Amino acid sequence: MDICVTTLLRDKGFKVTPQRLAIYNALAATKSHPSAEMIYNDLQPYYPTMSLATVYKTIEILKELDLVQVLNVGEDSFRYDADTTNHPHVRCMCCGRVEDLQGIDSSDFISRVSAHTDYAIQGQQFYFYGTCPACQKTSAVVS
Amino acid sequence: MDICVTTLLRDKGFKVTPQRLAIYNALAATKSHPSAEMIYNDLQPYYPTMSLATVYKTIEILKELDLVQVLNVGEDSFRYDADTTNHPHVRCMCCGRVEDLQGIDSSDFISRVSAHTDYAIQGQQFYFYGTCPACQKTSAVVS
DNA sequence: GTTTTTGCAAACAGTTTGCACTATC
DNA sequence: GATAGTGCAAACTGTTTGCAAAAAC
Numbered sequence: 001m002d003i004c005v006t007t008l009l010r011d012k013g014f015k016v017t018p019q020r021l022a023i024y025n026a027l028a029a030t031k032s033h034p035s036a037e038m039i040y041n042d043l044q045p046y047y048p049t050m051s052l053a054t055v056y057k058t059i060e061i062l063k064e065l066d067l068v069q070v071l072n073v074g075e076d077s078f079r080y081d082a083d084t085t086n087h088p089h090v091r092c093m094c095c096g097r098v099e100d101l102q103g104i105d106s107s108d109f110i111s112r113v114s115a116h117t118d119y120a121i122q123g124q125q126f127y128f129y130g131t132c133p134a135c136q137k138t139s140a141v142v143s
Numbered sequence: 144m145d146i147c148v149t150t151l152l153r154d155k156g157f158k159v160t161p162q163r164l165a166i167y168n169a170l171a172a173t174k175s176h177p178s179a180e181m182i183y184n185d186l187q188p189y190y191p192t193m194s195l196a197t198v199y200k201t202i203e204i205l206k207e208l209d210l211v212q213v214l215n216v217g218e219d220s221f222r223y224d225a226d227t228t229n230h231p232h233v234r235c236m237c238c239g240r241v242e243d244l245q246g247i248d249s250s251d252f253i254s255r256v257s258a259h260t261d262y263a264i265q266g267q268q269f270y271f272y273g274t275c276p277a278c279q280k281t282s283a284v285v286s
Numbered sequence: 287g288t289t290t291t292t293g294c295a296a297a298c299a300g301t302t303t304g305c306a307c308t309a310t311c
Numbered sequence: 312g313a314t315a316g317t318g319c320a321a322a323c324t325g326t327t328t329g330c331a332a333a334a335a336c
Contacts, residue, residue, distance in 0.1 A: 013290095014290085014291095015289085015290055015291065015334080015335050015336070016335075016336095017290095017291065017292080017334075017335075019291085019292075020291090035325090036325080036326080037325085049292090049293070050292085050293080051292075051293045051294065052293095052325095052326090053292080053293065053294080053295095053326090053327080053328085054291085054292060054293070056325095056326060056327070057291080057292085057327090060327095070217070072215050072216075072217045073215075074213070074215045074268070076301095076324070076325065077324085077325060077326090078325085078326090088256065090260060090262050090264070092262065093265065099262075101256060101259065101260055103259065104255065104256055104259055106252065109249065109252040112247065113231065113244060113247055113271060116244065116246065116247055117233060117244055117271075117273075118275070118276040119233050119235065119242075119271070119273040119274060119275055119276070120273045120274045120279055121233070121271050121272070121273040122236065122272055122273045122274070123271070123272045123273070124269065124270060124271045124272060125217070125269075125270045125272075126267065126268075126269050126270075127267060127268045127269075127270075128256060128260075128262070128264050128266070128267045129264070129265055129266045129267060129268075130260075130262040130263045130264040130265045130266075131262060131263045131265070132261070132262055133261040133262070136263055153311095156315090157315085157316090158309080158310050158311070158314085158315055158316065159310075159311090160309075160310070160315095160316065160317080161309095162316085162317075163316090178300090179300080179301080180300085192317085192318070193317080193318080194317070194318045194319065195300095195301090195318095196301090196302075196303085196317080196318065196319080196320095197316080197317060197318070199300095199301060199302070200302090200316080200317085201316095203302095219299065219300070219326095220299085220300060220301090221300085221301090
């Protein structure tokens with residue numbers, strides 16, 4: 001996996017730095033769809049001198065290499081996903097957690113939309129909003 | 144329509160001001176899904192002393208009254224829609240225009256997702272990205 | 287040794303807030 | 312006349328940029 005990123009960076013003329021590898025690995029190792037700041041905080045113990053600007057600059061490159069996708073779940077900040085397959089996401093409106101919705105085939109819905117519009121559709125993002133299992137339990141106890 | 148907004152505002156204890164009516168009317172009269180700044184610019188000729196802060200504060204209230212919905216199409220700024228029915232949107236990646244995708248029934252897709260996840264789904268947003276008819280023509284000429 | 291990257295700080299854009307003045311009720 | 316809203320400017324947050332020192336090649 002590391003080798004792959006290294007090669008991809010080199011091929012496009014980018015230099016390979018520990019920061020870049022760490023940021024990509026942090027993203028690839030989590031399912032939590034972190035924001036730039038979350039990545040920064042996660043890496044802080046291991047790269048105490050790394051700056052937030054480096055996280056942003058690296059994400060920019062990773063986008064270019066198609067190694068991450070950007071999520072815009074309606075919060076203040078963007079979130080990033082190293083899984084670049086196009087899958088729907090859910091956000092818990094209670095705790096803010098963002099999760100993947102795997103195993104849902106949306107191809108028929110997409111082709112239905114494509115057929116219905118004059119736009120040449122190139123991509124899409126599906127965001128669902130609700131309450132996660134953990135928060136459902138909590139509110140059940142309270143009410 | 145005005146009467147309706149007036150009543151809704153009063154019922155919730157908000158005062159009825161020309162600015163609030165103008166902002167709602169501007170939103171209700173367009174299909175262009177304007178940002179706060181666009182609304183501000185549109186109204187500038189008629190309300191030259193109105194400030195951007197008033198636009199934001201008013202939108203906040205209109206959200207509370209369920210008179211507008213917020214779109215997060217992946218740009219720098221939010222966009223607003225006075226059509227609060229839940230319909231998909233397309234953004235042209237060439238000119239930035241945002242349009243409604245009317246007449247698409249997504250209820251089966253939504254119920255398929257609801258059945259598939261542990262989340263209690265309360266809402267969703269579907270964003271499509273592509274090239275609008277006008278931009279398709281332009282790029283065809285160029286290439 | 288050249289060229290790119292880092293990390294800092296300053297800049298920036300969109301949005302929010304505090305507060306005196308004004309308008310609504 | 313009491314209460315809430317406006318408009319200004321300043322604050323704030325997430326993100327971007329410029330640049331000298333440092334690292335990659």
